Amino acid sequence: MLKYPNPMKSRTLRAKAAKVEVAPETEYDSPMTNPDQTPAEGRVARRQRRNREALVAAARDVMTEKGVEAATMLEIAERADVGAGTVYNYFKSKDELAIAVLETLMHDLGLRIEAVTDTFDDPAQVYAYGIRTVLDTAITDVRWAQMLSRSEVIADALFRVMGHFAIRDLRLASQAGRFEVSNAELVWRLTTHALIGAGHAITTGRLPASAADQIIVRLLCMTGIGANAAVELSARPRPALRG
């Protein structure tokens, strides 16, 4: 059962935590190029970013090795070389940390997919390639597989992190007359749940890995193109990811 995310249980709904709020991803902005505004990012901010990144990396490693729940906050903190309590300056809960890990994995994958698909002509094929690659990654990559047991959390992260691309592609393909989608957000929402569920079913042996083709066909059916068109679309050759 889920343990902490339940609002019923955390008795004192502390409004503390996550007061740090380091800007998550900004590599540029070196001390030099900032003569007058914010004091150029002091030592504190730099340490906080290091800590946050170390925590996410440590959490990713530990959770990958042992699974999300078997990973203890203590081990993660130790591997990131911070005190046990420090973790909670950066993440409200273990759940939030796990989600942060997930999002980095998905973000990376999203970039790699786009690097391939932006040479495609058919927007429908862009979408098809995307969901197929996510499925393959989910059942192949150990780092994903270990996390699949929290379906609704993963599906939601997938919806958010990769939704930017997926929903755009659904819309483009619909405008091009390839798909029949009036509510792209909804279709993507349903697709993420089915996708993650299917990945989980495969990694737990409830579905054979060979079902991947048919899964993609059926997910493409949700775009309203009918069974035949979906089969054709999923059968197109798929270039490999780079990186």
Added chain:
Amino acid sequence: MLKYPNPMKSRTLRAKAAKVEVAPETEYDSPMTNPDQTPAEGRVARRQRRNREALVAAARDVMTEKGVEAATMLEIAERADVGAGTVYNYFKSKDELAIAVLETLMHDLGLRIEAVTDTFDDPAQVYAYGIRTVLDTAITDVRWAQMLSRSEVIADALFRVMGHFAIRDLRLASQAGRFEVSNAELVWRLTTHALIGAGHAITTGRLPASAADQIIVRLLCMTGIGANAAVELSARPRPALRG
């Protein structure tokens, strides 16, 4: 995070537990009609059935009230009027108990759905009515809503408990030329995940309840009938459940 189902963590993998194995659902077989075989179900077996049923009922109540994880095994045991350790003679873990609760809820719903749909002529409509009713129940009935946060477990239970009907209906509709489904099991698997995920999204406010119609349309699209036919099918009048 999930707590107990992880095999890594339970250090001593006990092979004990669940040695009881009372036949879960057999109402008939009264002491009278059993003159020679098993000694007519002794007091032990009767007590065991009472305990098991009391445990499932207590678990259903407590989990409905407080949510699955906030419900403690102690409270469930007390409300079922058995000792705290006794629960583990009947269910290997809290998870297994929660699943048992779920299955009773789903089994009941399945029977009520079938009582309505067996008067339908179009097998496609039988299927459509079924998934629509499951969705409505999931987002309406408090007992379901409280459990939705364990998507993969619920989806799997839904697959098993209601799969008997759903897969049959998918096959019938395909044979009648209404659907284009070659692998009914797979389509049902994907549908359960999308259905539960959508229900969860609605109860958590990520989707409006008014999206239910469109959700059903897209789930019907997975049967390969295309967007237009799906819209028509989902728009048919739906008689109310009885009971």
Added chain:
DNA sequence: CGCCATAAATGAACGTTCGTCAAGTTTGAC
């Protein structure tokens, strides 16, 4: 350079949990 208010890091301690186990009780065949 030294001081100090403030913010962050720390890790021991807390409270709660599930699951175990040795001891006690009930059962029903003989």
Added chain:
DNA sequence: GTCAAACTTGACGAACGTTCATTTATGGCG
């Protein structure tokens, strides 16, 4: 009535995520 087998019990262990009083580091200011 006897007794072994089966079931029940509730105190207990171990482990976890989280908290909080304390310590430490920071950087503006005199």
